[in-house]
Amino acid sequence: MVLRYLVLGLLTIRPMTGYDLKRAFDSSVRHFWAADRSQLYRTLAAIVDAGLAEVEVVPQESYPDRKVHTITDAGREALRDWLASPLEPEDSREPFLGRLFFGDLLDGDGVAGLLAARRALAEETVAALTAEEERVAAVLADGGPDADRVRGTRGLALRLATLRHGLAHARTELAWLDETEREVLA
Amino acid sequence: MVLRYLVLGLLTIRPMTGYDLKRAFDSSVRHFWAADRSQLYRTLAAIVDAGLAEVEVVPQESYPDRKVHTITDAGREALRDWLASPLEPEDSREPFLGRLFFGDLLDGDGVAGLLAARRALAEETVAALTAEEERVAAVLADGGPDADRVRGTRGLALRLATLRHGLAHARTELAWLDETEREVLA
């Protein structure tokens, strides 16, 4: 369901092929939603079936045809409806906590290793999001390449907010690891 | 996959029926993993098929038969293998951030409403986890009902760590909301 609306959202920026979409996706919403190519192509097809977008086939010399998808008014309406619909509680699914919960079936080193691995992942996340944040902040400051200019200043502010969300949580993860290592590995 | 191991983990505490399992599940790992009844029954069946648990049917007067599932040695081994296997990066999927990202298609009130709804959910989470944390801390202090004593002091410390994980992140969410409201609703 959600993926459908993320794709519609990206199509409001400009018409896109599945290929374009994958790149736009990876360089914008990737940090809070994962999807692979096959999913995006399928989602585009479903969106077209539902009349929320239209396809135009653009032949190219020496490259496969481009199937350019353009959002329709019905698509824009569906997107707005989703954005305005009540926010449901999300149920979490965290494999890492599952392991930790049953960590007493490992020896002490096992738990230490688990926490260390988690720390490495959180540090990677902080690094990646920091880099991305700087990139977006630069775009906000001085323009930057066209493909990055996602819908004006207000849009960029929201985009930055989602990045800071990830950063804040990754840093909390590191702080929680400090605390947990102190208490559990005593 | 993960659900399989969470179920095995719970079966290390004591043999259980699907019904028992659902309750044990909801009162322990629920806050970091969601599963409904039908999933748990199916997972139990899959575990038995794989030889990781055994079933004993216990007839009861005036109630349906209990199918008591007991973990096997193979099950314990599979669980330990999982616990010791390398930690993979988890890809996040956050519908809320998806909405926020495209929030500029709503009016200012829409974004404010979205953030307010998110705040309400985060506050609920903090309240629920705080209550749960106190309950678990009390068990750690003075014993408490048998069903709650999940595998000794070390197990309880890990359980508390998973609860504090949720709490830390819920509080970070509230702090991030403060910041985001200041910056986006200006």
Added chain:
DNA sequence: GGTGACTAGGTGCATGGTCCACTAGTCGCA
């Protein structure tokens, strides 16, 4: 001249997860 990356678009299948409804008896409460 070969290798690999890029452009472009997919298909098929298995697994996992969600939703909903159904059976069927017990028990307490109003």
Added chain:
DNA sequence: TGCGACTAGTGGACCATGCACCTAGTCACC
């Protein structure tokens, strides 16, 4: 006497996700 909650387990449809695989041409680099 009827309603809802509890105990216990099932069936089936559907949606979402992940992984592998395929076609087919262009281009740069070694």
